[in-house]
Amino acid sequence: MTSADAATTRYDFAFAPSYRWAALPFGVLPGTTWAELGPGGLRVRFGPWRLRTGLDNIAGAERSGGFGFLKTAGPAHLSFSDRGVTFATNGDDAVCVRFHSPVRGIDPTGLITHPGATLTVSDPPAFLDHLEVLTR
Template identity: 70%
Template sequence: MQRFPFRFAPAYRLPALLFGVTPGTARVEVDDTELRARFGPWSLRTPLTNVASVERTGGFQFLKTAGPAHLSFADHGVTFATNGDDAVCVCFHEPVRVLDPTGRLRHPGATFTVADPPALLAALEDLEER
């Protein structure tokens, strides 16, 4: 299993803490069968076969990303952000449940601001080659 901690920019620490998001409760994990992410009280779990594509992204606005997990009104994706600079966006074949415990709202993609975006990108791109 590979574990990818989040990189916390100083300005994001307090807003994240208010929602229970800390370095101890924020991570992405990839093993042979699953992608799992935890962001304070929010979590995402999906089979690796559900990963459709991955790309590097960034340049997020503080007010749209600081604090809790965020819903994108543009594409209904979910963002787990602890900085606004650098992230990995993962698109899924089948949308996943994160923000809505009933499962009626599902997300076609998720964005993670991990400490080492190239390493997460490489881990997930390796899966596309299998």
């Protein structure tokens, strides 16, 4: 993690033991799961899934959590209510990032795009502070 500078930082995901087992068959492992935030934008890898967007497309972000295991464990999840994508490795603490223009993530063809992404990074406050520095 970086301090208040604008360097690119890789944020690991916080894996709960039950989520680790549920994610394993989908290739979602600590070594294949991360979020990078820096002057070049946001890049996320969640096993085989990828998401990328520029800083100018980030509309805002806030903490979230309290997710149900069945709705979030295992692979990337699509919300049918708002088309958001969830990359979850625990149900307790996450960052929800909103986009001005929807981005690709769960569907490699790009037919499904997401107005937001939920990321269970290991240090949500540091991620949010870094994002604030980059987008002011």
